[in-house]
Amino acid sequence: MSGKPAKKPARRLSAAELTESRRGEIADSAIAVFAEHGYRDASIAQIAAKMGAGHGTIYRYFDNKRAIAEYVLRRALIRLMQVVTDEPPEASDTAEQYRDQTARIGRALYDLIISEPDLGSVVFFVAGQVDSEMGAQVRLAFDLVASATEKYLLNGIEKGYIEPDLDTFRTASAIVGMIFEGARRVHLADDQRAEGEQWAATVVKLMFDGIVAK
Amino acid sequence: MSGKPAKKPARRLSAAELTESRRGEIADSAIAVFAEHGYRDASIAQIAAKMGAGHGTIYRYFDNKRAIAEYVLRRALIRLMQVVTDEPPEASDTAEQYRDQTARIGRALYDLIISEPDLGSVVFFVAGQVDSEMGAQVRLAFDLVASATEKYLLNGIEKGYIEPDLDTFRTASAIVGMIFEGARRVHLADDQRAEGEQWAATVVKLMFDGIVAK
Amino acid sequence: MSGKPAKKPARRLSAAELTESRRGEIADSAIAVFAEHGYRDASIAQIAAKMGAGHGTIYRYFDNKRAIAEYVLRRALIRLMQVVTDEPPEASDTAEQYRDQTARIGRALYDLIISEPDLGSVVFFVAGQVDSEMGAQVRLAFDLVASATEKYLLNGIEKGYIEPDLDTFRTASAIVGMIFEGARRVHLADDQRAEGEQWAATVVKLMFDGIVAK
Amino acid sequence: MSGKPAKKPARRLSAAELTESRRGEIADSAIAVFAEHGYRDASIAQIAAKMGAGHGTIYRYFDNKRAIAEYVLRRALIRLMQVVTDEPPEASDTAEQYRDQTARIGRALYDLIISEPDLGSVVFFVAGQVDSEMGAQVRLAFDLVASATEKYLLNGIEKGYIEPDLDTFRTASAIVGMIFEGARRVHLADDQRAEGEQWAATVVKLMFDGIVAK
C-alpha cells in the first residue's frame, strides 16, 4: 500500500484508502436511512443526500443498492461478534467466574445496542428485508455466536462446573435467543440503560439458577 | 370431527361464507408467495396466478396488497397464540407438573411450525417487511405471549415452587425468546421432528435446572 | 296524454315498451351520476346502484357505457331544442311581437334549466368528456338551434322589422352564444329564478336596442 | 427581435432556466396530446413519446398528470386574458372609438385562436375534463374577462355614450358569451381568417346597433 511500514500522521491517503473511507461514509448514511425507512423504502437519493453527495456518486463505490446493504450488514455483524469473542472462553475456572463473565458479555452487548441504535435496527430488522440470502447471513452470524457461546459451556464442562450432559449447541443457541430477545427489548426501551442492567441480571439468573425455588 | 350429522354435508354456502372462504384461499396463496419472495417482491399477479385466478379478482376480496398481509398475519398470530393459551396457567401445582406443561406447550408450538411452515415465515420474516406498524403488531403479540407466560410463573410463585424474587416479565420474555429461537431453528431444520423434540427438552432443562452442575 | 282510446290505461306493456321504459330508468340514474361525477368517474356500478339493480343488468339494455351517454345526451338535446322550436317563427309581425317572443323563449329555456339541473350539466359539461364525437353532437345541436333562430331573423327581414343586411347565421349564432352563456350562469346561480328573469331581460335588451345611448 | 446583441447568443442556460424550458417542452407536447385525445385518454407515455423522451422523464418536471394540465391551462388562460387587458378601458371617448376598440379586441382574440389552435382546445374542451376544480378555474377566468369587459361599459356610461341603465355585468357576460361562441366557431372553421373577420364584424354590429331595422 505504501512504501514505508509506519503510518505518517497527516499523510495523503492512497487511492485504495480513500475509496475505503468513502465507502465508510456511504455506509454511515445508509445505516441511518435503512434504520429509519427500511431497506425497500430507503432510496439511493436519500442516502446520497444525507452525506451531501450526488446519488450518482454512490455508484462509484458500490455496484448497486444491495451491495451497500451487504457492506453495512457485514460491518454491523463484525461489531456485534467482537463483543462476544472479546472474552476468552478458557478464562473461567469456576461457575462464579463464568457467571461474572456472562454478565460482562451481556452488558457489553447491551451497551453496544444503546450506543449505536441503528446497528440494532440493521441486524434485527433491515437484513431480513433485503432478500433471503442476507437473512441467511444473519442466521449464520447467530450460529457463530452460538458456537462461541458453546465454547464457554464446553470449557465449563471440562472444568466440571457445568452440567456435563447438556445439549451444548442447542443450549448455547437458547442462551443466544434469550440474550438477543433482551437486546431487542433494550433497543426499544425508553430507559435503555436500566433495561440493559436488568436484562443482564435476568439472563444470568435464569441461566445459572433456573426458575425453581430451592 | 363429530359423530353426528350436525352439519348438512353438501350445503350451499351463503354469500358471506363464500366470501370468507375465498379470502381464505387468497390468504393461502399469499402466505406461500410472501414466504418465498418476501412482501415487497411478491406481486399481486403471482398470488393470483398461484390460485389460478385473474389478478383483478384479488381486489374483490381485499382493498389492497397491505390488507392481504394484515389478514394473513392476523390469522397466523391467532393460531400461534392459541397454542400458548390452550394450557390453563393454574393447572400446575408442582414444579414437576409445570415442567410437563411447559414441555407440552413447547412441543405444540414446534408441531405447529412443522405442520405449517409458511406460518413461521410470515411471523418471523414477512411482517417486518410490510411497514413499521405491522412489525409493531408482531412485537405486541410477543408481549402478549410473554404476559401469558408470566401468568405461569406467577402461579408457580403463589404455589411456592417458583423462585419468588424473579423479575417475572423479563424472565417470561427471556423464555419466549428461547422458545422462538427454537421455533426458528426447527423451521429451518432438515429433520424438523427430531429438532423439535430436542429443543423442547433443551428449553425445559435450561429453564428448570439451569446449566450448573450439581 | 291519454283520455283518448290510444292507450289502454292498465294494459300490460309490450316487450318493446318495457325495454324502452327500462332504458328510461337507466338514463335517469345515469344523468344524475354523470352530473355529479362526470362521465369518466361515473361507474356502471354507481348507475346500477342508484336504480337498485345489478350492474350486469345495464348491459341488457345498452351495449356499453358510451351508449348510455349517447342516449342520455340525445334525450337532453331533444328537450332543449323543443323549447326553441315551440314558438313558430312566422308568428311575429312586428319588432315588438318578436321581442316578446324572444323573451318567452329565453324564459322557457331558463325554466327548463332550473327545473332539470342535471340536463344542463349533461349538455354543458358531460358531453365534452365522453369523446370528440359526442362533443360534435352538441355542436351540431347548437347549429340547429342557431338555424332555428336564424328563421326568426329571416322572418323579421321579410316583414321589414329586422335590419336586412345582417349576417343572419352568425348573428343567430351570436344570440345563441349569449343565451347559453346566460343558461350556464343561471345553472350555477344561487337564486336561479331571479337570475333567469334578469338574463332574459339583458339578452332581449342587447339584441333589440344594442348598448349605445340614444 | 432586436437589432442589438443584447443577449449573448449561445449562453449556457442556468439550471432553473433549463428546468423551465423543459417544462415548456412538456407542456407543448401535452397540449397537443390533450387536444387530440382529451385529458383522460391522453397517456403520459404519449406525451413523452411526442417529445421523444422516456415517460419517466415527465415526472422529473411535474408531480403528476394533473399538474401538467394545470400548468398548461394556466399558460393558456394568461395568454387569453392578455388579449382583453391589452386595451385600456378609459381610452375611448366616443361610441365610435369604443366600436373600433371592440373590433380590435375581437380580432386580436380570433388571431390568437387561429395562431394557436390547441390553446382553444385546452380552454374550451380539455379543462372541463380534468375535474371540477379546473372547470371552476376556467369559469373564474371567464368572470375576470366579463369584469374587464364591464369596465369598458362603465367608462362609456360615464362618458355618456353607453345606455346608462344597462345591467352592466350581465351585459358584459353576454358579450363575452357571443365573442367566445365566435371563438369556438373560428376555431373549428375551414377558412379561419375569413371567419374571424366576419365574426368580429357580426359581434360589433349586434352590440352597437342591435338587430332592429331603422
Place this chain on the structure above:
DNA sequence: CATGAATGAGCTTTCATTCAT
C-alpha cells in the same frame, strides 16, 4: 472524479365488460 438528467421495467390499482348461474 463527481454529478444528476434521463430512462424504462415493473408494480399496484381501477373498472368496463362477459357469462355462468
Place this chain on the structure above:
DNA sequence: GATGAATGAAAGCTCATTCAT
C-alpha cells in the same frame, strides 16, 4: 330476465441504474 363474480387491459407512478458532461 337478472345478477354479480371474475377478468385483464391499461394507466399512473417510483426509483435503481446508466452515462454524457
